[in-house]
Amino acid sequence: MQRQTFAWGVILLFVLIGLLPIIVMVWNAFSGMDLQTLRSLFSQKEVYGSFVNSLLLSFVVALITTFSGMLLGVLFAKTDLATSRFFLSLLIVPLLIPPYIIALGWIDVIGVNSTFSSVLFGFGGTAWVLFSVYLPIPTVLTMVFLKQVAPDLEDAARLYTGDIGALRYISLPLIIPALVLSFLLVFILTFGEYSVANVLRYSVFPLESFVRFSAFYDFKAALMMALPMIVVAAGVLLVERVYLDKKLFKLKELERINIISLPKKYQIGFSIFVGLVILLIVVLPLLSLFLRITDFEVLLAAFAKAWMPLLHSFLYSFTGAALLTLFGFLSAYIIAYRVVPYWRFYDASIVFLLTLPATVLAIGLILLWNRPMLDVIYASALIVIFGYVGKYLAVAAKMSERKLLQIPPSMMEAAQISGANWFAVLRYILLPQSKKTLIAVFAVSFIFCFRESTITMLVYPPGYETLPVYIVTQMANGKPETIASLSAIIVLSIVVPFSILSRRRTA
Known part of the structure; x- marks a missing residue:
């Protein structure tokens, strides 16, 4: 009974931080809605045009990124390519930093008034930058799930079809659910991302909603425009629940992994090609x-000029990562061991917030907490932290859940037979067994919080801006050299610690 009470307390806290803002926002949207206003809003060319742009952009980026990531994942995970670890570490860099930094770099490469600027500023440039940013997602997922394919199945296929045949007819078909997951993740992340489109002057739906809310103070229009984004997020969640829920196999450590040995000429050829791509x-x-x-x-x-926003970034990210690690582990415990009857709904809810565009969550946070009696939250950094926890809880929970499911039930059963209660099992068995995973959860959560700009841009109180937000505000009138320097600071601030941690982990 105590375990269920504790679990309901965790769930109630999540509802307060993440789900209640969305409920309040939807309630406000429907209570102030009339069909005439809705029809008038979505008949505007810039509104429905931006929605179509977002869907098309998301589909194209997700399709190309998933296919390319699959090829790179196969090369890195199933061959002995000597440079794979080095290439993977470089490939991940754009995912570690705010996406608009890559867009700014391409503006410097091509120029504003050059022959190719018309390609950069628009659909093509936006798609290219987002492809660069999200390519690590399908690459890493492909690598992870390829390494989970039973080597015995591949061995049997290799006797008749060779290495390539085993890869084609056994390994790749078995990881199709992982590829679908990659497609859905990239699709929804692209759909909710507007900073790149803002820099490259391409009209997308979240940007249109953001402008209506923050620039024109048209709250009614912004609320109504949030509803289609909720529908898209719910559609992605539905596909994930229906198609992928039971098809993604549990991750486990295999005794061996089949690796294809590449001849020297292929080693050189693939290294040159992948090196040029990166x-x-x-x-x-x-x-x-x-x-x-x-x-x-x-x-x-x-x-x-930027040391204070940089300090804010580190403080908020550290606090957010610590809360996400703790909250994510407890959420994973509730989901993995089905502590409460409605654990599936809780699982779906945290994933839903991840799929939801950040602008929608930010608007919900403002509507919920913008009250005189709640200034302790709304007028402080707490509202930024709440945004981080609500948005990225699914990432922390899913990482911890995978680890908890790998722990042998016999260990917990032995402890319970010895008289240990649920909290003792949690403290002395599950936590120590999950130590390395929790460190990884903290690092990943820190990176996601540090690079986040959309939620922070909308909810941060005066004087609480982070470095990604400060750079965005400097883009309007700042000198190019200053913006480049700020971009260098944010890249070095996250890439250098990440590189050090990666080296220590390898060692």
């Missing part, structure tokens, strides 16, 4: 941005 999508835009920094004094001057 040079194009990662190194070139970032290097071009860094080269705009004329001297060290410009960098120091930028740091002198």
Whole structure:
């Protein structure tokens, strides 16, 4: 009984932080809605046109990214390519930083008034940048699930069809659910991302909603425009629940993994090709941005202006990551061991908030907490932290859940026979067994919080801005050298610690 009471307390806290803002927002949208206003709003070309743009952009980026990530994942996970670890570490960089940084780099590469600027500023450039940013997602998922395919199945197929045949007829068909998951993740992340489209002047639906809310103070229009985004997020969640819920196999450590040995000429050829791809999508835009920094004094001057937003970024990200690690582990415990009868609904709810565009969650937070008696939350950094926890709880919970499901039930049963209650099992068995996973959860949560700009842009109180938000505000009138220096600071602030942690983990 105590365990269920504790679980309901965790769920109630999640409802307060993440779900209640959406409920309040939907209630406000429907209570102030009339069909005439709704018809008038969505008959506007910029509104329905931006919605179509968002759907098309999301579909194209998700399709190309999933296919390309599958190819890279196969190459990195199933071959002995010597440079795979190095290439993967570079490929992940755009995912670690705010997406608009890559867009700024490409503006420096191509220029505003060059021959190719018409390609960059629009659908093509936006799709290319988002492809660069989200390519690591299907790549890593493909690698993870390929390494879960039973080697005995591959061995049997290799006797008749060889390595390529085993890959084609056994391994890849078995990871189709993972590829569908990659497609859905990239689709919904692209659909909710507007900072790249803002920089590259392409009209997308979340940007249109953001402008209506923050620039024109047209709250009714912003609320009504949030409803289609909720429908899209719910559709993605429905596909994930219906198609993927029982098809994604549990992750476990295998004793061996079949690796295809590449001849030397293929090692060289694949290394050159993948190296050129990464040079194009990662190194070139970032290097071009860094080269705009004329001297060290410009960098120091930028740091002198940005040290407080940078400090805010670290503090908020650390706090958010700590709460996500704790809250995610407890949520994973509730879901993995089905502590309450409605654990499926709780599981779906946290995933729903992840799929929901950040602008919708931010508007909900404002509507819920913007009250005189709640200034302790609305007028402080707490509202930013609440946004982080609500948005990214699913990431932390799913990582912890995978680990909990790998722990042998016999360990818990032995403890219970010895007289240990549920909290003792949680403290002395599940927590120690999950230590490495929790460190990884903290690191991933920190990165997601640090790079986040959409929620923070809408909800942060005066004087509480983070570095990603500060850079966005400087884009309007700031000098290119200053913006480049600020971009360099944010890239180094996250990439350097990530590189150090990766090296220590490898060692």
